[in-house]
Amino acid sequence: MSTGVKPTVPGPARRSAADPVKALMHRHRELCARAVDPLEIAAGLEAHGVTDRTAVRFRHRDVFSLAEEMYARVPRDGETPPPPTTEQTSGARAGWALLTLLPGALCVATVTGIRLTDGQSRLVAALVGFLAVSLAVRAALSRGPLGTSDRAPTTGTSTWTYWLLAYATLGDGLLAAAVTGGPDALPTGAADAAWPMTTAPLLALTLSCAPAAWSAHLFAARARRKLAVSRGLEDFAASVRPLLLGTFALYLCALTALSALSGAAVAEPAALPQVIALGALLFLARLLTVHGFTHAPGAVLTAAATAQATALAAVFASRLPGCGFLAAPVDALVDLWGASGIQTLSCGLGALALLIHGARKLTRASAHARAEDSC
Known part of the structure; x- marks a missing residue:
């Protein structure tokens, strides 16, 4: 007699334990497919919120160990492309090194032309020099450690950077004249005019493109090495933080020396506080931008x-x-610190904000996921 109940047919035994790493690889399959080494996978996982504590749930002691297994399990059709040779790297490095020297050289030529001319010729020399220096700076920032070709594009920062540089040249003179009822005439390029123009800050900042590039290169290269030997995200952050502060201090030392030399060369006050504050702001903004963090630099420069x-x-x-x-408020600040106080305070506070922000962002493994070939 049939009971109407269908007998159960035994099927294949279900796995008692799933493969958690395989599931994670499926979620991040694009990251695993394009990675050229385990470090990129580790950095990408960190950018997606995977921490060392999370890695324990995948039966690994840290994110780096988890990334090594994920990289080893990715099926690959061909060999990983070989790293660039020493000759290729040296050639690329020489290229961007020469480009970073160009803004300072053209600025020296421009300042010399302004001082050797007067009237209409001086105006022409200033305009031609400004255009040439602008193009040279753009070229220097297009390659090497300061380049952003493989990173997110910057939006709106160039305008504010040009404003800050223009203010460093003409702003303090205009403010000093304005609080006393002037200016009575347009700037003539002379330091003793009613609206004086200072060329030492711009000269020092353009000359500092080279040490800025080498400092950024040093930071990226050393951080990449520490990423290769670190065995945890916290360990990596702790080792990179003093490296960031050290390279930042190295750039400031170079900028201070160049500011003093520029002031002596053009017979102007060195204006160290303003130049250091502005240089620190621009350097940190560029360093963050190069490593993919564009929002904070844009906001602070603005x-x-x-x-x-x-x-x-x-x-x-x-x-x-x-x-x-x-x-x-402006009169009180000018009486206390002089006309340069506005520039020093605005740029100094901005640089401090970016330094604090950079100490959190630039010490993450995801900020160093890919080493630039030109570095």
Whole structure:
């Protein structure tokens, strides 16, 4: 007599334990497929929120060990492309090294032309020199450790960078003249004019492109080596943090020396506080941008430029009837620190903010996922 119940047919035994690493590889299959070494997988996992504590759930002691297994298990059709030879690397390095010297050389030529001419010829020399230096800076930032060809594009930072450099040349003179009721004429390029133009800061900053590139190269290369020997994300961050501070200090030392030499060469005050603050801001902004962090540099550069523009606008707006109070904060700061206080304060606070931000972002393994060939 049939009971109507279908007998159970024994099937294949279900796995008692799934393969957690295989499931993780499926979720990050694109990362595993394009990685050229386990370090890129480790950095990518960290960028997606996988920590050493998370790696324990995948039966590994840390993210680096987990990445090594994932890389070993990725099926590959061919061999991994060989690393660039020493000759190729040396040639690329010589290329960007020469490019970083170009802005300073052209700026020296421009300053010399401005000082040897007057009237209409001086204006032409200044405009031609500005164009040449701008193109040289763009070329220097297109390759090597300061290049961003393989990173997210920057948006809007160039305009604010040009403003900050222009203010370093003309801003303090304009502010000093404005608080005393001037200026009565346009800048003539002379240091003793009613609206003086200072060329030492711009000269020092363009000359510092070379030490900035070498400092960035040193940071990227050393961080990549530490990434290769680190056995945990916290261990890597702890080892890279003093490296970041050391390379930043190295650049500031070079910038200080170049600022002093530039001031002596053009017979102008060295303006060390302003130049160091602005140089630190621009260097940290570029370093973060190169490693893929573009939002904070853009925001901080915008804030610094806006603060300087607001200070100038407040002084001129205070001349309107009943608006004298607008210039009170600027007048107080000028009385306390001089006209250079606005530039020093805005750029210094911006550099401090980026240094704190960089100490968190640039010490992550994901910031060094790929070493630039030109480095």
